[in-house]
Structures are given as structure tokens and as C-alpha cells.
Amino acid sequence: MNSIWTMIAQRLGFGLVTLFVISLLIFGALELLPGDLAEEILGQSATPETVAAFRRELGLDQPGYLRYLDWLGGVLQGDFGNSLANQRPISELIAGRLGNTLFLALYAAAIAVPLALTLGILAALFRNSLYDRAVNVFTLSSISFPEFFVAYILIFFLAQSGAFPSISNISPEMSLGDKIYRTFLPALTLTLVVTAHMMRMTRAAIINLLASPYIEMARLKGVPPRQIILHHALPNALAPIINVIALNLAYLITGVVVVEVVFVYPGLGQLMVDSVAKRDITVVQAASLIFAAAYVLLNLTADVLSTLSNPRLIHRN
Amino acid sequence: MNQFRKTLRSAPPSAWFGMLVIAIYVLASIFAPWIAPFGEREVVGAEYLPWDDTYLLGTDNLGRDMLTRLIYGARNTVGIAFLTTALAFLLGSVTGLLAATVGGWLDQLLSRTVDVLMAIPALIFALLLLTIVGTSITNMILVIAVIDSTRVFRLARAVAMNIVVMDYIEAAKLRGEGLWRLITREILPNAMAPLVAEFGLRFCFVFLMISALSFLGLGIQPPTADWGSMVRDNATLITFGDITPLLPAGAIALLTVAVNFVVDWMLHRASGLKE
Numbered sequence: 001m002n003s004i005w006t007m008i009a010q011r012l013g014f015g016l017v018t019l020f021v022i023s024l025l026i027f028g029a030l031e032l033l034p035g036d037l038a039e040e041i042l043g044q045s046a047t048p049e050t051v052a053a054f055r056r057e058l059g060l061d062q063p064g065y066l067r068y069l070d071w072l073g074g075v076l077q078g079d080f081g082n083s084l085a086n087q088r089p090i091s092e093l094i095a096g097r098l099g100n101t102l103f104l105a106l107y108a109a110a111i112a113v114p115l116a117l118t119l120g121i122l123a124a125l126f127r128n129s130l131y132d133r134a135v136n137v138f139t140l141s142s143i144s145f146p147e148f149f150v151a152y153i154l155i156f157f158l159a160q161s162g163a164f165p166s167i168s169n170i171s172p173e174m175s176l177g178d179k180i181y182r183t184f185l186p187a188l189t190l191t192l193v194v195t196a197h198m199m200r201m202t203r204a205a206i207i208n209l210l211a212s213p214y215i216e217m218a219r220l221k222g223v224p225p226r227q228i229i230l231h232h233a234l235p236n237a238l239a240p241i242i243n244v245i246a247l248n249l250a251y252l253i254t255g256v257v258v259v260e261v262v263f264v265y266p267g268l269g270q271l272m273v274d275s276v277a278k279r280d281i282t283v284v285q286a287a288s289l290i291f292a293a294a295y296v297l298l299n300l301t302a303d304v305l306s307t308l309s310n311p312r313l314i315h316r317n
Numbered sequence: 318m319n320q321f322r323k324t325l326r327s328a329p330p331s332a333w334f335g336m337l338v339i340a341i342y343v344l345a346s347i348f349a350p351w352i353a354p355f356g357e358r359e360v361v362g363a364e365y366l367p368w369d370d371t372y373l374l375g376t377d378n379l380g381r382d383m384l385t386r387l388i389y390g391a392r393n394t395v396g397i398a399f400l401t402t403a404l405a406f407l408l409g410s411v412t413g414l415l416a417a418t419v420g421g422w423l424d425q426l427l428s429r430t431v432d433v434l435m436a437i438p439a440l441i442f443a444l445l446l447l448t449i450v451g452t453s454i455t456n457m458i459l460v461i462a463v464i465d466s467t468r469v470f471r472l473a474r475a476v477a478m479n480i481v482v483m484d485y486i487e488a489a490k491l492r493g494e495g496l497w498r499l500i501t502r503e504i505l506p507n508a509m510a511p512l513v514a515e516f517g518l519r520f521c522f523v524f525l526m527i528s529a530l531s532f533l534g535l536g537i538q539p540p541t542a543d544w545g546s547m548v549r550d551n552a553t554l555i556t557f558g559d560i561t562p563l564l565p566a567g568a569i570a571l572l573t574v575a576v577n578f579v580v581d582w583m584l585h586r587a588s589g590l591k592e
Contacts, residue, residue, distance in 0.1 A: 021433050029449055144573035146525050148532050148548060149566035152555050160558050254440040258529050262552075272441075273533050276448045284448040291441045 008304055015300040022292045023075070026285050027068050057084070080286035085278045090286045093271060096172060098290065101260070101267035104183055105252045108190035113245055116195045120202025120241075125229055127207060139196035147255050151189045151262040158185060168263040186263045193255055194248040201244035205237040239306040246302030250295045328582055335578030342572055346392035353385040358540045365554065368561075375561055378550045383561055389542035390565060395572065397458060397537065398524040404462035405523065406516060409469025414500045414508070416470070417477030428474070431467045439464050440526065444535070452535045457527070465523055472515050476508045517580035521573045528569050544569050 042051060055061050074081060080090035123132045159166035168183045206229060209215060218232050257269035268287055275283040307313045345352060355361050359381060366376040374383035416424040446460045480486065489503050530536030531545025539546060544565035551562040
């Protein structure tokens with residue numbers, strides 16, 4: 001029992017170090033820019049006064065490490081500074097949107113994970129059948145599609161007839177049922193994008209195990225195929241499956257950016273894209289940090305869970 | 318040559334399909350000015366005209382011919398994606414092979430740097446860097462090439478690691494071969510097969526990322542014809558039941574599928590698996 005906690009603490013520590021380095025990178029990327037950020041963003045026509053005011057606003061007149069410490073201290077207290085474009089506090093801009101993005105990602109995950117597992121297990125059970133091959137072709141092509149292609153196909157077939165809205169403009173006052181209905185198309189898009197990979201890996205992980213001697217033993221004992229897969233193969237296939245699920249949930253984080261723009265969904269991704277166009281660097285930094293933190297956290301969770309699923313790994317050290 | 322023809326004949330239908338599609342795209346991009354009925358940036362009629370005999374696929378939001386833009390898009394989008402991938406490969410494989418051959422602190426430095434760069438999701442990192450350097454085609458090519466080269470570095474280093482420990486490398490070192498010769502003449506030829514297959518896969522990633530950025534309005538800028546921004550500019554048509562904006566998106570999807578089919582076949586051959 002003790003070793004589990006040490007392992008989790010170790011991974012958490014490592015995750016924190018990674019996050020720290022990422023924050024350095026996100027903040028430091030600005031310093032790498034040749035020339036002066038103020039002049040670069042304000043353009044040629046800026047007067048010396050506006051440039052000076054801008055520099056003071058960003059604290060560019062102070063040394064880099066002081067600004068970094070100041071920024072990091074603020075971030076740890078949930079204060080990301082002010083937006084360059086409209087001077088509003090970033091935490092205020094982000095607050096509602098982060099919730100919306102998480103809602104969309106969880107919604108998509110709630111459909112995609114059970115769907116992918118079921119399809120993958122079925123494909124392993126009926127492998128080389130017509131069903132298996134059809135699923136294989138379908139998933140291989142859906143991996144290659146850009147997200148916005150999938151999104152617009154769905155809009156073409158489902159939104160045009162009026163079955164679902166093509167614009168997911170949700171607001172905090174809406175009931176949960178209404179939100180679920182309005183965000184159905186973006187969630188379905190994300191589901192289609194990530195299910196293929198998860199399903200293929202589930203199938204591959206299980207089929208890999210089917211050649212092992214203990215499965216053959218079970219087969220010789222006369223255990224029905226369904227039970228072999230669910231009770232004998234699946235528990236040992238858990239580690240790779242957990243890993244690929246986490247990897248795809250992490251992928252959802254980036255997929256969400258494009259999908260939010262297509263469906264005009266008020267999430268963090270859309271805010272980020274708008275801010276990139278406006279070169280609102282402080283907002284982009286905050287959004288990048290949040291997305292990167294979610295990414296690191298998911299990978300960390302996957303690491304811990306897949307270790308927990310394998311007793312040999314827990315008792316190794 | 319005979320060997321080459323034999324290999325081609327053994328290709329499965331999916332790989333044939335893939336090669337055919339790629340060939341058509343390449344031809345369209347080379348001969349774009351001759352095939353296209355109008356000029357790339359020429360406004361030829363009213364906005365959003367439906368399909369007819371003059372404008373085979375109608376016109377776009379500014380009254381430019383859709384088919385023409387689609388053909389030029391092959392040149393711009395695919396060309397830029399190819400250039401970016403090539404740059405990412407040059408950067409990634411040179412540093413990767415160098416890290417594996419030299420080892421020691423250089424390897425540590427490069428590998429740890431790549432670890433950190435890879436801890437940030439690619440699209441998010443690209444958006445961050447584009448905010449800092451500003452959106453333009455050159456910037457986008459450089460940013461994506463740098464981000465993607467980290468993935469190439471990983472593979473090149475891993476492949477080269479298995480090669481540098483071989484006896485013939487030891488022999489080459491004792492013969493007094495220099496670093497450059499060692500990498501290009503001894504290691505690279507043996508690392509080529511996985512790298513070529515990876516090139517195909519990376520091309521797909523880069524291509525999709527450029528399309529996504531252009532779709533978001535942050536990549537290839539108008540009036541250059543590009544598939545991602547064509548979808549964005551004409552998206553309103555979809556809600557009226559017109560499939561025209563889906564064509565550039567479909568063109569992206571088709572090429573990615575085609576490249577994947579060919580890579581699949583090449584990997585299959587390289588791994589020595591027989592049917």
C-alpha cells in the first residue's frame with residue numbers, strides 16, 4: 001500500500017517539475033523574440049509615448065526574472081493579469097469559458113470512451129469478420145479527416161434539417177438538458193475524431209494477448225470466447241487501453257479549439273484563437289498554460305492508472 | 318528498374334489508390350495555371366453563384382471561381398505542407414542523428430529540450446508562437462517545422478541509437494571516419510526506411526495542422542488560394558444545403574487518406590511481413 005503512495009507522489013512531483021518548466025517556456029518565449037515586443041505589436045506608426053506606456057503596462061521595463069516571478073505568483077493565486085486588448089482581468093474572461101470547454105470535453109469523452117471500448121472489444125471478438133473490416137476502414141479514414149470536415153459534414157446532415165442547432169451558443173442560465181441538446185453536434189464531432197484511435201488500440205491490445213499461453217489454456221478448458229475476452233484478456237490489456245484513452249483525451253484538448261470555432265461555442269479555445277488574431281499575448285499565455293496543464297495532468301493520470309492496473313509494476317521498487 | 322516495377326506490381330489496391338490520388342494532386346499543382354479556367358485571384362462574377370456550365374463549381378464569397386481556387390489550392394496548401402515537412406525533417410533528423418552519434422551532454426541537452434517542447438500540445442504551442450512572431454506564411458512554416466522536428470528527432474535518435482552500437486560503426490570509427498561521413502554514409506542509409514515512412518505520416522500531421530490554422534484564419538492568408546481558408550470563407554453555404562464548401566475539406570481528407578494508405582503499405586513491406 002505504501003509503495004503506491006510513493007509512486008503517486010513521485011509522479012506528481014515529476015508533473016509539477018514539468019509544469020514549472022512549461023511555465024518558464026511559455027513566459028520565456030516572449031524573450032526570444034528579436035527586437036522589442038512593444039514596437040512589434042504596436043507597429044511602425046506608434047508614438048514613443050504609446051510604446052513607453054505599453055512597456056510599463058506589460059512591465060517590460062523590469063528585468064525578465066522579476067516579471068516571471070511576479071506572473072507566476074499571480075497565476076498561482078488565479079490572477080493571470082490583464083488582457084492587452086481590452087484591459088479586463090484575464091481570470092474574469094476565462095472563468096466561464098473554462099467551464100464550458102471542460103463541459104464539452106467531458107461530454108465528448110462520456111460518449112467516446114464507452115463507445116470505443118465496446119466497438120474495440122466487439123472487433124476483437126469477431127475479428128476478421130465483415131464487421132471487423134468495416135469498422136477498420138471506417139476508423140482508418142476518420143483518423144485522416146480534419147476536424148472541421150467532420151464538423152461540417154455533421155452540420156450538413158444533422159443541422160440543416162433543423163434536428164440540431166448548428167451554432168452552440170450556450171449561456172450559464174440554460175438547463176443541463178438544453179445545454180446537452182445544443183452542444184450535441186460539437187460533442188459528436190469530437191467523439192468521431194477520437195473514437196477511431198481508441199477503438200483500434202483496444203482491439204490491438206486484446207488481440208495481442210490472445211496468443212498468450214494462458215488464453216490458450218482457458219480456451220482448451222472450454223471457456224466461452226466472450227468470457228475469455230472479458231475476464232481473461234481485458235484485465236491484462238487495461239494498461240495500454242488506459243494509456244490510449246488518456247492520450248486521446250489529451251488530443252481532445254487541441255481538437256476542442258477548432259471545433260469550438262466551427263460551432264461558435266463560447267469556450268477557452270475560441271477565446272485563444274481570437275486572442276492570437278489580436279496578438280493579445282497575455283491571454284494566449286494564460287490559455288496555453290491551462291491547456292498545457294490539462295495535458296500534463298491527463299498524461300500523469302494515465303501513468304498512475306496504468307501502473308495501478310499492473311501489480312507487477314507496483315511491487316517492482 | 319525491374320525490381321522497382323516488381324515492387325509496384327505487388328502493391329495492394331489501397332496503395333494503388335493512394336498513389337493514384339497523390340499523382341493527380343501533384344499534376345494538378347504543377348499544371349495549375351494551365352488547367353484552371355480562370356486566374357487564381359480573378360473575380361469572375363457575382364458572389365456565391367450556383368454550379369453551372371461556365372463556373373463548374375460556382376463562385377465563392379468574393380465571386381472568384383471555386384474550381385480555379387480548388388486547383389490552385391493544391392499548389393499552395395500541399396506545396397507549403399511539403400516544404401514545412403521537409404524542413405522539419407532536415408532539422409529533426411540532423412539533430413537526432415547527431416544526438417545519437419555524439420551522445421553525452423549534447424544528447425542530454427537536445428533530448429531534454431525536446432521533452433519539454435513535446436509536453437505542450439502541438440496546436441496550442443503553434444498558436445502561442447504565432448502570437449509572438451505574428452501570423453504570416455513564413456512564420457507559420459518555421460513555427461510548425463520547429464514543433465514537428467521534435468517528433469522527428471525522437472524517431473531519428475531512437476533508430477540511430479540501435480545502429481551506433483553495431484560493430485561496423487565501431488570499425489568505421491577506428492578507420493578514422495569523421496562525424497559527418499559517419500552520419501551520412503554509415504548511419505543514415507540504415508535509418509532510411511523508417512524515416513521515409515515517418516515522412517509520410519508527418520506530412521499528414523503537418524498538412525492537417527496547416528489546414529487547421531488556415532481554417533482558424535491564422536495560417537495561409539488571403540488572397541492566396543488555400544483549402545483551409547476556403548472552407549472558412551464559404552462555410553455559410555453549408556447551412557443552406559450547398560456542399561461546395563465541403564469540397565476543399567474533402568480534398569484535404571482525401572489526400573491524407575491516400576498518403577496513409579501508401580505509408581501503411583511501405584511500413585508493411587519494411588517490416589518484412591508477408592500477407
